[in-house]
Amino acid sequence: MYYKSTRNSDVNVTSAQAIAQGISKDGGLFVPSEIPSISFDDIKNLGDMGYSQRAAFVFGKYLTDFSEAEIAYCVDNAYSTKNFETENICELAHLFDGTYMLELWHGPTCAFKDMALQILPYLLTTSTKKINLDKKVVILVATSGDTGKAALEGFKDVPGTQILVFYPEDGVSAMQKKQMTTQEGENVGVCAIKGNFDDAQNGVKAIFTSEEVADKLAENGFMFSSANSINWGRLAPQIIYYVSSYAQLVKDGEINLGDKINIVVPTGNFGNILAGYYAKKMGIPVNKLICASNANNVLTEFLTTGVYNRNRQFHTTISPSMDILISSNLERLLYHICGENDATIRDWFGKLASEGKYEVSDDVKAILKDEFYAGCCGDEETKACIDDIFNKFSYICDTHTAVAVKVYEDYVKETGDETKTVIASTASPYKFSNSVLDAIGAFDADADEFALVDKLCEITKLAVPASLSELKDKEVRFTSSINKNDMKEFVLSTLGI
Numbered sequence: 001m002y003y004k005s006t007r008n009s010d011v012n013v014t015s016a017q018a019i020a021q022g023i024s025k026d027g028g029l030f031v032p033s034e035i036p037s038i039s040f041d042d043i044k045n046l047g048d049m050g051y052s053q054r055a056a057f058v059f060g061k062y063l064t065d066f067s068e069a070e071i072a073y074c075v076d077n078a079y080s081t082k083n084f085e086t087e088n089i090c091e092l093a094h095l096f097d098g099t100y101m102l103e104l105w106h107g108p109t110c111a112f113k114d115m116a117l118q119i120l121p122y123l124l125t126t127s128t129k130k131i132n133l134d135k136k137v138v139i140l141v142a143t144s145g146d147t148g149k150a151a152l153e154g155f156k157d158v159p160g161t162q163i164l165v166f167y168p169e170d171g172v173s174a175m176q177k178k179q180m181t182t183q184e185g186e187n188v189g190v191c192a193i194k195g196n197f198d199d200a201q202n203g204v205k206a207i208f209t210s211e212e213v214a215d216k217l218a219e220n221g222f223m224f225s226s227a228n229s230i231n232w233g234r235l236a237p238q239i240i241y242y243v244s245s246y247a248q249l250v251k252d253g254e255i256n257l258g259d260k261i262n263i264v265v266p267t268g269n270f271g272n273i274l275a276g277y278y279a280k281k282m283g284i285p286v287n288k289l290i291c292a293s294n295a296n297n298v299l300t301e302f303l304t305t306g307v308y309n310r311n312r313q314f315h316t317t318i319s320p321s322m323d324i325l326i327s328s329n330l331e332r333l334l335y336h337i338c339g340e341n342d343a344t345i346r347d348w349f350g351k352l353a354s355e356g357k358y359e360v361s362d363d364v365k366a367i368l369k370d371e372f373y374a375g376c377c378g379d380e381e382t383k384a385c386i387d388d389i390f391n392k393f394s395y396i397c398d399t400h401t402a403v404a405v406k407v408y409e410d411y412v413k414e415t416g417d418e419t420k421t422v423i424a425s426t427a428s429p430y431k432f433s434n435s436v437l438d439a440i441g442a443f444d445a446d447a448d449e450f451a452l453v454d455k456l457c458e459i460t461k462l463a464v465p466a467s468l469s470e471l472k473d474k475e476v477r478f479t480s481s482i483n484k485n486d487m488k489e490f491v492l493s494t495l496g497i
């Protein structure tokens with residue numbers, strides 16, 4: 001299996017090269033040259049395995065240049081109870097009849113990003129070894145809140161790596177900020193940007209693709225890679241939990257092998273839902289992929305009309321990890337569904353860069369309509385949904401997951417579809433205690449983020465993740481805040497070059 005660039009189909013690299021490099025030199029994203037398949041027998045066998053074995057099976061299909069021992073080393077180190085609070089790594093909770101919450105937040109930073117970022121450092125350092133790169137890998141991250149912390153935890157003190165995280169100063173929750181600014185480790189750095197997530201992401205992309213910067217790094221024994229979901233090493237691990245939950249539902253007798261399920265994903269950068277698309281194309285029986293957005297509903301409009309238009313107001317919402325107007329991974333999806341036509345992708349994404357807008361062809365529109373349902377909701381509806389679920393099922397969910405639940409409810413109302421459904425639950429409610437308490441009518445303006453956690457625990461009785469309560473006594477290490485145009489200088493000066 002080889003990896004091509006979405007903007008140049010002639011690019012042909014191994015998975016190790018794709019993961020080490022992060023993004024293709026032409027600005028395109030690496031995509032597998034073909035999507036491997038999984039049989040019903042495979043699914044049955046997976047039911048009897050633990051999570052890390054399931055992961056090894058899926059990776060074996062995508063990372064064909066890795067040896068079995070290399071894959072085992074990566075999955076065994078990442079997916080263990082050293083890092084996750086549950087032996088199952090992720091949990092499937094029954095919400096109501098035929099609806100399951102796929103809780104992806106039992107890792108060290110309490111968001112689904114851990115599912116990929118606990119393993120990425122192992123994949124990346126194994127990759128650089130395989131291709132004999134003796135450079136120090138510099139990880140640059142733009143974060144809307146959760147990726148930053150998850151990447152910092154994953155990479156802290158990993159030999160041969162250094163990590164720098166940029167976050168939008170006013171675009172993350174108090175708990176998220178505290179998680180990042182107190183990060184421990186000798187090889188870590190954190191910096192706020194006066195701007196939004198898109199500014200941070202564009203800044204990082206520009207630094208990545210600058211030849212001048214790359215040359216300077218190379219001269220000094222460094223190279224860049226990415227821990228954002230533009231890196232294939234972030235995306236591949238996310239396919240696993242969709243495959244795994246399907247196998248689990250079959251094993252538990254909740255569905256019969258071959259029954260279709262819907263997958264609902266609260267979406268920002270389109271990474272998580274794209275992983276669901278890959279799982280479907282591999283052979284997991286999926287009916288609809290339901291893409292849920294907050295007030296930043298550029299994807300809702302795109303998936304329903306075929307017009308992507310980022311020229312719109314940016315909204316800061318109570319689901320900040322989805323406050324995104326440029327969803328990078330859409331490029332991978334479009335590459336696959338437009339027949340791997342790199343010229344078309346260059347045309348559309350060139351227009352996105354120059355005009356902020358593009359429109360896909362009628363064929364592509366038809367495929368999008370067939371595969372996806374898209375919906376959105378605002379903050380008030382999100383809060384009402386949290387309250388409603390808590391009252392009805394004594395289940396408390398975070399602000400991002402609630403967007404998914406609300407959009408799913410709208411979908412059922414609109415279509416009457418009774419297909420069993422997995423809803424990706426992407427963060428612990430404790431990361432967003434303020435908004436969650438507000439939603440259930442227990443807002444307390446005077447309490448700090450830790451008092452809010454205690455209060456939420458009192459009301460819901462849900463156990464508080466140790467990694468969050470421990471933050472209280474940690475010292476703030478990072479206080480820099482810079483203009484979005486100064487990111488390059490900041491990176492170079494941090495590296496001392």
Ligand SMILES: *Cc1c(COP(=O)(O)O)cnc(C)c1O
Nearest residue numbers: 146268269270271272321400426
């Ligand atoms: C990152 C994130 C999302 C969005 O995921 P994408 O892969 O960017 O679409 C949703 N919810 C939470 C809690 C997140 O951290």
